[in-house]
Amino acid sequence: MTQPAVQRTDANRTGPNRIDTTRPHPARVYDWFLGGKDNYPVDEELGRQITSIDTGALRAARANRRFMQRATRRLAREAGIRQFLDIGTGIPTEPNLHQIAQSVAPDARVVYVDNDPIVLAHAEALLRGTPEGVTEYLQADARDPRSILEQARHILDFDRPIALSLIALLHFVADEDGAYELVEALVDTLAPGSCLVLSAMTADFEPENVQRGIAAYAAGGVTLVARSQAEMGGFFEGLEVMEPGIVSVADWHPELSATGERLDGDGPVSLYGAVGLKP
Template sequence: MTGTEPAAQRIDTTRPHPARVYDWFLGGKDNYPVDEELGRQIISIESGAPRAARANRRFMRRATRLLAEQSGIRQYLDIGTGIPTRPNLHQIAQRGVPDARVVYVDNDPIVLAHAEALLHGTPEGVTEYLQADARDPATILERAARVLDFGRPVALSLIALMHFVADEDGAYDLVGTLVDALAPGSFLVLSALTADFEPEQVRRGVEAYAAGGVTLVARSQDETAGFFKGLELVDPGIVSLVDWRPELAVDETPDGEGPVPLYGGVGVKR
């Protein structure tokens, strides 16, 4: 964990932040009026936004459960962690593999302020938090290597992250750099915004985020598949999050019907 000045002194409460808006969608308390204002604007455009946020968390849990319990993956690199929301990734991974090693990465000071919640894992396992920018994969890999052995399989988790990185800012190269560093047998878990299901609502939502100073990119199924170049997709491929391996759900109550405007997929590196 890095950062020498108190995180609270570096938190900008004058502009909305995606992690805090997401926290507000999930009913969390680690957000500010400016985040709630943007969240309410989004809901006025797309009333299902909170459901999409919940579906995103559920997808992460199901994918992690699959990798830990069925594939025995013992190392996890979660970039764009966001504000802790239980159960966190390490809790699910270490439930299936008690000695799992998990590295969380985010560059938001508010996540740093709550990072302690991410560091309580099993006695056998390891959890660590790095404050770093997702747009600097080389630094992330260098620092994560102090905890993870990149000569062995790693699950790379990019949950609801890449739609904040535009193509012209090197979105695909960023993912490619990270995947290239992974050993055979590693996995990529990724979810991202799409306008394939609700084009008008998503377009207006993207505009609302832009008005708040936040870049948001909606990608088609084929464009999302570009992040998995060179990987073998795990069934059922790239689908709306609610349709990805629902049989892996644990303690989840029904949460509406129909797709949500986020694709999700898991790919393995052979």
């Protein structure tokens, strides 16, 4: 595919430092959950507060990360998908999506999208892909699909299948803020054979723990939305949900882990995950 030059937004063009380290930030708290080092004491404080009242939060975050890795591996290996669009990327934590995809298919094309200055500051780590493939980072707001698609079209071929990843993103977008419309606008542009990979928080399994976690985030200035399995199903309207359906991320093909072992402990975690195929 012939493509025009793309203006890549990366870490060495961030301009003035706009990162506020006096308030906890969801991406940095998540990084702390995953055992990362790109967080500050205020993030660790909130993370420890959340894990003290929501005992499954840390396991859920790690299970969610492994769900992304397994889904990416399966789509690259078994479905033959060679293009990936990851929106709401978050702070890089290895192995990242492009590392999984390009380990299976070195020529895979991966586009990361985020508008957070914290992620932007670490974007350079997301651009170290294979020489055969393409790995790009775009700065855009997840709530602005038109801008995302306009930029991504310079890199991805929307006439061919794309795996759209919305991992742990939509619980930050309320229904009244257009969560379902956002997903619909993105999926509508995808070619047949494309897939939606989605995970989001639920209170179906551990309602008391999750509500306490939501309250802790709210005290830190972050609003979260927990959705039921039926509400999650609304994101997959018109898609064929692959087996095993909409399940706890820990229960989505654990046999596809890199080691072939289940690493997420016993029982479900409070995030649903699923992969839908566009007919």
